[in-house]
Every structure is written in structure tokens, then in C-alpha cells.
Amino acid sequence: MFSFNISSLLFSTPSLTSIALVLFITFLTLRCLRPLFSAAATTNLHLPPSPPKLPIIGNLHQLGSHPHRSLQALSRRYGPLMCLHFGSAPILVVSSSDGARDIMKTHDVIFAQRPRSTMAERLLYDRKDLSLSPYGDCWRQMRSICVFHLLSNKRVQSFRMVREEEISLFMEKIEQHRSVDLSNMFVVLTNDIICRVALGRKYSEGMQGMKFKGLLADLIELVGIFDVGDFIPSLGWINKVTGLDAKGERVAGLLDEFLNEVVEEHRRKMEAKSVGGGGEDRRDFVDVLLEIQKEKTLGFALGADSVKALILDMFVGGTHTTYMLLEWAMIELLRHPGAMNILQTEVRKIVNGKPNITDEDLEKMQYLRAVLKETLRLHPPIPILPRLSTHDVKIRGYDIAEGTIVIVNAWTIGRDPMTWNEPDEFKPERFLNSSVDFNGQDFELIPFGAGRRVCPGKPIVMATTELVLAHVVSKFDWVLPEGLKAEDMDMTECTGITIQRKVHLLAVATPFPS
Numbered sequence: 001m002f003s004f005n006i007s008s009l010l011f012s013t014p015s016l017t018s019i020a021l022v023l024f025i026t027f028l029t030l031r032c033l034r035p036l037f038s039a040a041a042t043t044n045l046h047l048p049p050s051p052p053k054l055p056i057i058g059n060l061h062q063l064g065s066h067p068h069r070s071l072q073a074l075s076r077r078y079g080p081l082m083c084l085h086f087g088s089a090p091i092l093v094v095s096s097s098d099g100a101r102d103i104m105k106t107h108d109v110i111f112a113q114r115p116r117s118t119m120a121e122r123l124l125y126d127r128k129d130l131s132l133s134p135y136g137d138c139w140r141q142m143r144s145i146c147v148f149h150l151l152s153n154k155r156v157q158s159f160r161m162v163r164e165e166e167i168s169l170f171m172e173k174i175e176q177h178r179s180v181d182l183s184n185m186f187v188v189l190t191n192d193i194i195c196r197v198a199l200g201r202k203y204s205e206g207m208q209g210m211k212f213k214g215l216l217a218d219l220i221e222l223v224g225i226f227d228v229g230d231f232i233p234s235l236g237w238i239n240k241v242t243g244l245d246a247k248g249e250r251v252a253g254l255l256d257e258f259l260n261e262v263v264e265e266h267r268r269k270m271e272a273k274s275v276g277g278g279g280e281d282r283r284d285f286v287d288v289l290l291e292i293q294k295e296k297t298l299g300f301a302l303g304a305d306s307v308k309a310l311i312l313d314m315f316v317g318g319t320h321t322t323y324m325l326l327e328w329a330m331i332e333l334l335r336h337p338g339a340m341n342i343l344q345t346e347v348r349k350i351v352n353g354k355p356n357i358t359d360e361d362l363e364k365m366q367y368l369r370a371v372l373k374e375t376l377r378l379h380p381p382i383p384i385l386p387r388l389s390t391h392d393v394k395i396r397g398y399d400i401a402e403g404t405i406v407i408v409n410a411w412t413i414g415r416d417p418m419t420w421n422e423p424d425e426f427k428p429e430r431f432l433n434s435s436v437d438f439n440g441q442d443f444e445l446i447p448f449g450a451g452r453r454v455c456p457g458k459p460i461v462m463a464t465t466e467l468v469l470a471h472v473v474s475k476f477d478w479v480l481p482e483g484l485k486a487e488d489m490d491m492t493e494c495t496g497i498t499i500q501r502k503v504h505l506l507a508v509a510t511p512f513p514s
């Protein structure tokens with residue numbers, strides 16, 4: 001996604017070649033002259049070390065197809081705080097837990113902003129959601145809705161039956177087929193759970209289901225896309241030529257249509273006083289948001305676009321990430337039969353043949369929690385965390401200017417040899433007698449981020465993944481398909497800014513006890 005070739009993009013369309021050439025030369029000239037004017041202002045600044053950069057694109061060419069890995073390699077050379085340029089935009093890359101603490105704790109208010117993304121703003125109602133909302137009153141309101149009304153422990157608890165029903169269907173499918181594509185199955189499971197929790201029902205079958213599935217895939221792809229125009233505005237026109245702008249418009253329009261229908265359906269039910277089948281605990285996210293909107297209980301008006309934007313946040317933040325965590329956990333367990341064995345022994349002993357796994361059972365499963373932590377340390381689904389500085393500030397003696405984009409590389413931090421023993425090895429045991437947690441207080445493990453912008457979805461993630469994994473490993477024994485050895489598993493990651501394995505995880509299940 002990041003490894004594009006600027007010259008081929010510029011000159012691939014013959015009819016635009018001459019315009020492109022003029023723009024290119026004008027921009028290049030301006031770029032070359034600019035340092036002459038700005039040098040005087042910057043000479044007294046103490047800036048972090050920087051790799052040499054190219055005209056126009058800066059260091060973009062160094063990001064490669066796996067930015068978290070390329071940034072790790074660069075940080076080994078230039079240090080845990082380094083300055084890159086994406087086009088002309090300065091980017092501070094943070095690759096140590098100390099640096100992350102400075103950004104996300106000591107100076108959290110200064111870095112509580114997100115960098116702008118034209119595509120994500122188009123899809124998420126011009127930042128009326130939570131994840132892109134500029135830090136301020138509006139963000140605070142969206143955040144409180146998410147933390148207290150949608151994703152609180154109490155609300156997550158209220159959806160236990162949904163999780164149990166979906167997991168039970170998932171287990172039936174495994175029982176029927178035995179030889180399964182676990183990647184696909186985890187995608188369907190996490191989508192179905194979030195659909196029922198957020199929208200009140202599943203959208204996985206029939207034409208409507210197909211349409212929604214396609215739209216969701218487009219949304220996730222587009223939100224994560226690297227938009228060259230955000231960093232080199234004079235090249236923004238490329239998106240028109242490649243069709244990216246048109247695709248963004250089309251997907252935003254279709255999603256809006258879909259969400260309008262969902263909201264209308266919920267309104268009609270509310271008017272008929274049959275919300276979610278009765279009882280406060282059965283309300284889905286749309287019900288809760290419409291009630292807040294109607295009753296103005298929070299002391300501010302919640303706009304129609306904010307309701308739809310928040311729903312999309314739940315899908316963008318909630319589906320892909322949760323499925324990736326489950327997939328990586330199973331990949332690592334299949335590659336490490338010793339760890340799988342310890343986990344199965346723990347879970348089976350606690351479950352003790354009961355059909356259901358309770359919250360009290362999960363509480364006792366320490367190795368299960370250690371497996372999930374170790375998976376998130378090695379494979380944080382969102383490896384690089386974006387922030388933006390709103391003031392000039394000194395970090396570790398370096399001057400960081402207002403408007404600098406900051407990338408905290410959670411992936412590199414999770415594999416820092418100064419912090420972790422054998423950092424590239426999968427060893428859940430390291431967390432058994434350790435107080436290190438991923439709650440945003442321990443900066444050596446920040447898969448959910450930290451500070452004001454920390455992920456609000458952690459309670460629902462843990463409630464879902466612990467229950468799924470406990471079921472999957474206690475009720476079945478697992479092996480790789482015949483002929484595939486654990487050491488030969490292809491661990492190549494997909495290109496892009498999330499960490500996903502390229503090939504699907506196929507595995508064979510045998511019921512336990514057999």
C-alpha cells in the first residue's frame with residue numbers, strides 16, 4: 001500500500017502527462033527554494049536524527065510494503081526518536097517505551113490530536129465519529145458515549161448471550177466440517193457478533209448480507225489506505241486519475257444509505273415500543289444512541305451524522321482487529337504445540353466437561369490471558385499509532401514543532417531487545433509472573449495505545465476473544481492439514497498498515513473428548 005512508485009503514477013496516463021510535468025517541475029522548484037527561506041528559522045532547533053530524504057517524496061520510498069518493519073530497521077540506525085518526512089510533512093517516529101511514555105503520558109494533551117486523512121474523513125462523516133474527532137469538547141462527548149454507554153463492562157456483560165449463541169453456532173460448524181478455514185470462520189464470527197451488538201441483527205445472509213460484507217471490506221480497506229494527497233497536496237489529483245476518489249465517494253454514499261435504513265428500522269421499532277425484544281439489557285448500540293439523541297440525556301445534541309459515524313467506528317475498530325487477534329493466537333499455538341498443550345490442560349481442567357464456560361472460569365485461566373497478551377505483543381493488529389502535536393514541545397531534548405505527525409511504533413516496542421528477553425519468540429510464560437499489562441500504563445506493551453486516545457474497545461475484545469479461544473481449544477484438538485509442518489507455515493504479512501497474515505489459516509479439528 002505504501003510502496004508506490006511516484007514516477008509511474010505521474011506519467012502513466014498519456015493525456016495528463018504534460019499537466020503532470022508542469023506541476024511536477026513547479027513543485028520541485030518550490031521545494032528546492034523553500035529550505036533557503038526556512039533555514040534561518042530552523043537552524044537553532046535541535047531536531048531528532050533523520051535519514052537523508054528525496055525531493056518531493058521525502059522518505060516515503062523507505063516505508064516499503066510493511067511500514068512497521070521498515071521503521072524498525074530505520075530506528076536501529078537513527079535511534080528511538082527519529083524524524084522522517086512524508087512529502088514535506090515532518091513525521092516523528094517513536095520506537096521505545098520511554099519515548100511512548102513521553103508522548104502518551106507526560107505530554108498526552110499536546111499529542112491528543114489525530115493527523116488528518118481525507119479518505120477516512122469522507123467515510124466517517126467529516127470526523128463526527130470518535131476515532132478521528134479533533135481533541136476537544138466534541139471528542140469528549142463521543143468518548144463518554146462510547147466508554148459509558150456502548151463499551152462499558154456492564155454493557156459488554158449484557159451481550160454475553162449474543163457471544164454465547166454465536167460461538168455455539170461457530171463450534172457446530174467446526175464439528176460438521178472438521179477441516180476448516182479458521183481465518184474465514186473468525187471473520188464471520190466477529191462480524192456477526194459486532195452486527196448483533198451494534199445493529200441488533202446479523203447481516204451475513206442473502207443479497208443484503210453480501211452487499212454489507214462488500215461495503216465493510218471496502219470501508220476497512222479505504223480507511224487504511226495511504227493517500228498521497230494528504231502528504232503531498234499538489235499530487236492529490238492522482239486519486240482522481242486512479243479512481244480512488246470516486247471509489248471513496250461511492251462507498252461513503254452506499255454506507256450512508258445502508259445506515260439510514262438501519263436507523264429508520266430502529267426508529268420504527270422504538271415508536272412501536274418493542275426495542276430489541278424488550279428489557280434494557282437487550283438494547284443494541286443504535287437503540288442506545290437513538291435514545292440519547294431523543295432524550296438529550298447527556299446535555300448536548302447528538303446529530304444524525306454522529307450516530308452513523310459512531311456505528312461505523314465500531315465496525316472499523318472492532319471487527320478486523322478482533323479477528324486478527326484470534327487468528328494470530330491460533331497460528332502461534334499451532335506453531336508451538338507445547339504452549340497449546342499447556343493451554344488445553346489449563347482450560348479443560350477448569351471447564352471440567354461443562355458445556356458452558358462462565359466468567360468465573362475465564363477469571364481463573366491465567367495461561368489463556370498470557371497467550372492473548374503474548375499474541376498482542378508480537379502481532380499488535382494496529383502496529384503504528386498515529387498522533388499529531390498541537391504545540392511546540394521538547395521531547396528527550398529534541399524540539400518537536402506544532403503540527404508534527406507522530407507515529408508510535410507499538411510493534412517495534414513490543415519486540416525491543418532492551419525490554420524483552422528473546423523478543424521474537426512466542427513465550428506466553430513471560431506474562432505468568434509479571435505485572436505487565438496492556439491497560440495503557442505499561443509502555444512496553446501498548447497494543448491498545450495509551451493516554452486519552454487509548455482504545456475504548458478493550459473490554460469487548462477481551463470478553464469475546466477469551467471466550468472464543470477457551471471454547472476452540474477445550475472442545476477440539478487441532479493439527480495443521482496433512483503435509484504442512486509448523487516450521488513451514490508461511491508467516492508473510494499482507495501489505496499495509498494492519499498486521500494480517502497473507503495466507504488463510506487452514507486447520508483440522510478432532511472433538512475432545514473423542
Ligand code: HEM
Pocket residue numbers: 130131132143146313314315317318319321322325380381382385386446447448449450451452453454455456457458460461
Ligand atoms: C484486538 C482488538 C483491538 C485492538 C488491538 C485495538 C487497538 C486500538 C489502538 C492501538 C487504538 C489507538 C490508540 C491510541 O492512539 O492510543 C484504538 C483506538 C480505538 N479503538 Fe480499538 N482496538 C481493538 C478493538 C476495538 C473494538 C472492538 C472497538 C469498538 C467496538 C474499538 C474502537 C476503537 C475506537 C473508537 C478508537 C478511537 C479512540 C479515540 O481516538 O479516542 N477498538 N484501538
